[in-house]
Amino acid sequence: MKDQTILITGSKGQIGTELANMLKTKYTRVITSDIHKNEIGDKDYVQLNVLDKNRISEVIGDYKVGQIYHLAAILSAKGEENPTLAWEVNLTGGLNILDSAVLHKVPRVFWPSSIAVFGPQTPKEQTPQHTVTDPTTIYGITKLAGERWSHHYYTKKGLDIRSLRYPGLISYKAMPGGGTTDYAVEIFHEAIKHGRYTSFVSSDVRLPMMYMPDALRATIELMEAPTDQIKIRSAYNVAGVSFSPKELAASICKVIPDFEIDYAPDFRDGIAQSWPSSIDDSQARVDWGWKPEYDLDQMTQEMIKELKGVKYSV
Ligand code: VAH
Secondary structure, three states: OEEEEEEEEOOOOHHHHHHHHHHHOOEEEEEEEEOOOOOOOOOOEEEOOOOOHHHHHHHHHHOOOOEEEEOOOOOHHHHHHOHHHHHHHHHHHHHHHHHHHHHOOOOEEEOOEEHHHOOOOOOOOOEOOOOOOOOOOHHHHHHHHHHHHHHHHHHHHOOOEEOEEEOEEEOOOOOOOOOOOOHHHHHHHHHHHHOEEEEOOOOOOOEEEEEHHHHHHHHHHHHHOOHHHOOOOOOEEOOOEEEOHHHHHHHHHOOOOOOEEEEOOOHHHHHHHOOOOOEOOHHHHHHHOOOOOOOHHHHHHHHHHHHHHHOOOO
């Protein structure tokens, strides 16, 4: 058990929920935080609004935080519906965290980016680590700006900040909120409950995705890598599996043969079409030994097994 105190923001979200549990098995103390009240009376939970710079500094100082995982963010679809809020939470909130980390000399900070930093002019297949980034969503703009600020805080202020361009993340323990890739989580719940799903992303739009266990391992492996192995201080490309709604439905049919999908694309289809289809993560593999472990069918089988067991007990 490493003798350090970890602070997680956005700990009630899709990633934070699971990352907190994993870090609690590795570190002496994990302080979870989110904007919501603490209904369950967890003594190591702090209600924290990332726009409250003074409170952030107070929490980091009081708990002598050794690492920060800053996950609080407004995702792509919700960000299009409320651009100002997305910019405030994702950028101003992020800079509040970085400034407090510098002030309190926090040894390491994780602030994730996303494949949403890529856009229509980005090469679609095997998108390189260094390439055109022309995001069309507010979320993607905030994540690209966040990458450049991270590089600035590393080179000019000596902050050991690390980041990953997360693909769409698939998990069964906590629901995603307000994203475009949420379809790839909803589909499993609907497949089990109703045997059918109407996708808001068109059938042939392939997107880079990753099963949550791979994403959590990538995050912790990046944060625990020796400093001299980290050559990218904007954000690393990482890849898991790429698939389209049609390919995901075919994988589900191998477990639930009668499952049916149909399509009603909405504005989120346009967002998905602006993103790459697959990611070249060779630099992460070389620098700190990244390698995914789940393929599409392994993810599908585990998602359905766990949801049937945990949530729907069918
Ligand atoms: C979203 N799940 O859909 C997030 C993610 C690449 C997508 O950033 O907005």
